[in-house]
Amino acid sequence: MSERINFNTVAAAFFIAFAITLFLLIPFHIDKPLIVLVGSQSNLSAELFPQMVASSFLVLGIWFFVKSFSIDQRNELRDLDREAITNVTVTLCIMAGFVLLMVNIGFVLGSAVMIAVMSTYFGNRNYYLTAVVSISIPMALFFLFRRVLLVELPPFPIDIYPLTHWSLI
Amino acid sequence: MFESFVEGVGLALRVDTYLYISVGLFLGMFVGALPGFTTLMAMAILLPVSFFLDPLLGIPFLIGVYKGGIYGGSIPAILVSMPGTGAAVATTFDGPALTKKGKGRKALEMALFASVSGDLTSDIITIAMIGPIAVVALLMGPPELAAVIFLALIVISGTSSGVFVKGLLMLAVGLFFAMVGQDPIGALSRFSFGFTSIESGIPFLPMLIGVFALPEIFIGIERKASKIIKSADLKISGARLTWAEFKSCGRTIARSTMIGTGIGVIPGVGQVVAAFMGYAAAKNASPHPEKFGKGELEGVAAAEAANNAVNGPTLVPLLTLGIPGDNLTVILIGAFIAQGLRPGPLLMEEQGPLVFAILVSMVLANILFLFIGYFCIPLFARIVTIRKSFLLPLTLVFAFAGTWVFRGQPFDLGVLVFFGAFGYIARKLHFDVTPMAMGFILGPILEYSFGQTTVLAQGNMLHYIFVERPITAVIVLGTPVLTYLMWQRSVRLRRELTKGLANENSS
Numbered sequence: 284m285s286e287r288i289n290f291n292t293v294a295a296a297f298f299i300a301f302a303i304t305l306f307l308l309i310p311f312h313i314d315k316p317l318i319v320l321v322g323s324q325s326n327l328s329a330e331l332f333p334q335m336v337a338s339s340f341l342v343l344g345i346w347f348f349v350k351s352f353s354i355d356q357r358n359e360l361r362d363l364d365r366e367a368i369t370n371v372t373v374t375l376c377i378m379a380g381f382v383l384l385m386v387n388i389g390f391v392l393g394s395a396v397m398i399a400v401m402s403t404y405f406g407n408r409n410y411y412l413t414a415v416v417s418i419s420i421p422m423a424l425f426f427l428f429r430r431v432l433l434v435e436l437p438p439f440p441i442d443i444y445p446l447t448h449w450s451l452i
Numbered sequence: 453m454f455e456s457f458v459e460g461v462g463l464a465l466r467v468d469t470y471l472y473i474s475v476g477l478f479l480g481m482f483v484g485a486l487p488g489f490t491t492l493m494a495m496a497i498l499l500p501v502s503f504f505l506d507p508l509l510g511i512p513f514l515i516g517v518y519k520g521g522i523y524g525g526s527i528p529a530i531l532v533s534m535p536g537t538g539a540a541v542a543t544t545f546d547g548p549a550l551t552k553k554g555k556g557r558k559a560l561e562m563a564l565f566a567s568v569s570g571d572l573t574s575d576i577i578t579i580a581m582i583g584p585i586a587v588v589a590l591l592m593g594p595p596e597l598a599a600v601i602f603l604a605l606i607v608i609s610g611t612s613s614g615v616f617v618k619g620l621l622m623l624a625v626g627l628f629f630a631m632v633g634q635d636p637i638g639a640l641s642r643f644s645f646g647f648t649s650i651e652s653g654i655p656f657l658p659m660l661i662g663v664f665a666l667p668e669i670f671i672g673i674e675r676k677a678s679k680i681i682k683s684a685d686l687k688i689s690g691a692r693l694t695w696a697e698f699k700s701c702g703r704t705i706a707r708s709t710m711i712g713t714g715i716g717v718i719p720g721v722g723q724v725v726a727a728f729m730g731y732a733a734a735k736n737a738s739p740h741p742e743k744f745g746k747g748e749l750e751g752v753a754a755a756e757a758a759n760n761a762v763n764g765p766t767l768v769p770l771l772t773l774g775i776p777g778d779n780l781t782v783i784l785i786g787a788f789i790a791q792g793l794r795p796g797p798l799l800m801e802e803q804g805p806l807v808f809a810i811l812v813s814m815v816l817a818n819i820l821f822l823f824i825g826y827f828c829i830p831l832f833a834r835i836v837t838i839r840k841s842f843l844l845p846l847t848l849v850f851a852f853a854g855t856w857v858f859r860g861q862p863f864d865l866g867v868l869v870f871f872g873a874f875g876y877i878a879r880k881l882h883f884d885v886t887p888m889a890m891g892f893i894l895g896p897i898l899e900y901s902f903g904q905t906t907v908l909a910q911g912n913m914l915h916y917i918f919v920e921r922p923i924t925a926v927i928v929l930g931t932p933v934l935t936y937l938m939w940q941r942s943v944r945l946r947r948e949l950t951k952g953l954a955n956e957n958s959s
Contacts, residue, residue: 312643360877370674397849
C-alpha cells in the first residue's frame with residue numbers, strides 16, 4: 284500500500300513549483316526580437332511554446348499530485364543499501380575525474396587510469412591483466428577513431444616524436 | 453516510387469555496406485549476449501561512429517547493431533537462464549530446459565533460424581508497406597505534421613512503462629530541454645542563462661547516451677560482482693538442429709512473425725510484448741501445450757521469431773512520418789539527423805533511393821545475420837564470463853569517446869554525466885525517459901510546424917483547421933480517443949505479460 288505522502292507526491296510538488304518558476308523566468312530569459320514586422324501574420328512569439336510547456340507542467344503536476352496518493356510504487360532510491368550508494372557515488376566521482384583526466388592528460392592515459400581505478404575498486408586483483416586491458420583497449424580505440432573514422436580524441440599530452448612520424452599513424 | 457526502389461537496389465550493392473553491417477551485427481550480438489547490457493545502450497554508445505560514415509554505411513551499421521542485439525540476448529537466456537536483453541525473457545521458458553536435456557545446440561540454432569526468418573519476412577513486408585504510406589504522407593502539410601507529431605508524443609507517453617501522467621510529465625521535461633537554446637522560428641535565445649555552451653541548445657548525442665547508456669552502468673555497479681557464471685556452465689552440447697525439426701516449427705514461426713510485424717508498427721509496444729504474445733499464441737495453438745515450459749523447441753522458435761520480426765516495421769513510422777516508435781528508433785532518428793537527413797514525409801521524395809537502399813540492405817543483412825550467428829555462437833556463449841569489473845569501465849570509455857568526437861567539447865562530457873545521473877534517478881523513481889527523449893527530438897519540429905500552421909491560418913486557426921484541413925481536425929479530435937484506446941491496450945498487454953511471467957515461474 285502507498286503511504287499518504289510518498290515520493291510521487293513530492294515529485295508532483297516539485298513539478299508544480301517548476302511550472303511556477305518557469306512562468307516567472309519566461310519574460311526575462313527569452314530574447315525579444317529587435318524589430319517587429321508590421322502586419323506579421325504569425326502569432327507565434329518565442330514565448331508562446333514555453334508558456335504552453337509551463338502550463339502543461341502545472342496542469343500535469345496538479346493531476347499527478349492528486350493521483351500520487353493512489354499510485355503503488357516503491358521508491359527504489361530508498362531501497363539502495365550502503366554498498367549501492369557507495370558504489371554509485373564512487374562511480375560518479377570516477378566519471379567526473381575521467382572528464383578532467385581526459386581533457387588534461389589525453390584520452391589514452393586518462394582511460395588507462397580510469398580503467399585501472401574502477402576495475403580495482405570493483406574487485407579485480409589481476410594487476411597484470413589490468414595493465415594490459417587498460418592500455419591496449421584505449422590505444423586501439425584511439426587509433427581506430429584516428430585512422431578509420433578520421434576523428435581526433437584528446438591526444439597524448441606530450442607530442443611523442445617517434446609515434447607521430449610512424450607511417451602507421 | 454518503383455523507380456526509387458530500383459535505384460535503391462543498385463545503391464545497396466556495395467561491399468563496404470555489408471562489411472559495416474557485419475561489424476554492427478557482431479557488436480550487437482556481443483552486447484546482447486551480456487546480461488545487464490542492453491541493445492539500446494550499445495546503439496547509444498555506437499551512434500557517434502555512424503556520424504563519420506557515409507549514410508549507406510552508418511545507418512545500416514546501427515541497424516546491424518539493433519538486429520544483432522535483439523538476437524544476442526537469447527544466447528545466455530538459453531544456456532544459463534539469464535536473458536541478455538528484455539526481449540529474450542520469453543526464451544528462458546524453454547531454452548534452459550532444452551539445455552538441461554542436452555539439446556542446447558538445437559535450441560541456439562532454432563533461436564537463430566527463427567530470428568532470421570522472422571526478421572527477413574518482416575523486412576520484406578516493411579518495404580512493401582513503406583511505399584503506399586509514404587505516398588499518403590506526402591499529402592500532409594504543416595498542420596497535419598504538427599497534429600501527427602502531437603498524437604505520437606501523447607501515445608508514446610501513454611504506452612511507455614509506468615503511470616500515464618508520469619509519462620506525460622517526462623514528455624514535458626523533454627520539451628523543456630528542447631527549448632533551451634534558440635527557438636526554431638526566430639532563432640531567439642531561450643533559457644541559456646548567459647552560458648555560451650548552450651546558446652545553440654543542449655547537445656542531443658551526449659543527452660541520448662547519458663539517459664540510455666549510463667543508467668545501465670549505474671545499475672550494474674550497485675553490486676560489486678565479477679564473474680557470476682562459471683565457464684563450465686556454458687558448454688554447448690548436443691546434436692544440431694535438423695531440417696525436419698525446423699520445418700515442424702514453420703507454422704509457429706509464421707504466426708509469430710505476423711504478430712511481431714503487427715506490433716512493430718504500433719508505437720511504444722516493442723519486442724518484449726511481441727515475444728510474449730508470440731509464445732502465448734504458439735502455446736494456445738499447440739496440440740501439446742503441456743510440453744511448453746519443459747523444453748519445447750517451438751517455444752524458443754515462437755519467442756525469437758516474434759521479437760525479431762518487430763525490427764523492420766518500427767522503421768515505417770520513423771521513415772514516413774519522422775516519428776520514432778520506441779527508444780531504439782529514437783537513436784536511429786539521431787543517426788539520420790546527424791547525416792543531414794530529416795525523416796518524415798519529404799524524405800521519401802527527396803532521398804527515396806537512399807531510403808530503399810537502406811531497407812534493401814536490411815533484407816540482405818539477414819544472410820550475414822545467419823552466417824555470423826551460426827559461426828559465432830560458441831564465442832558469444834563465453835562472453836557472459838567476462839568480468840564486470842572490466843566491462844563497466846570499458847563501456848564508460850566507449851561512451852566518453854563517442855561523446856567527445858561529436859563536438860570535441862569538454863562541456864559535452866559534463867552533459868553526458870549529468871543526464872546519466874538524471875536517467876538513473878528517473879529510473880529509480882519509475883519515470884520512463886523514452887517520452888523525454890522523444891519530446892527533446894520532436895519538440896522543435898512540432899513548434900516549427902505549429903508556427904507554419906499559424907501563418908497559414910492567417911489569424912483564424914479554428915476555421916483553418918476544422919474547415920480547410922479536415923485531416924488535421926480528425927487527428928486532433930481523435931487524439932484523446934486513440935490515446936485512451938492505446939493506453940488501455942498497453943495496460944492489458946502488460947497485465948497479460950505479468951500474468952504469463954507469473955504462470956511460467958510457478959510451473
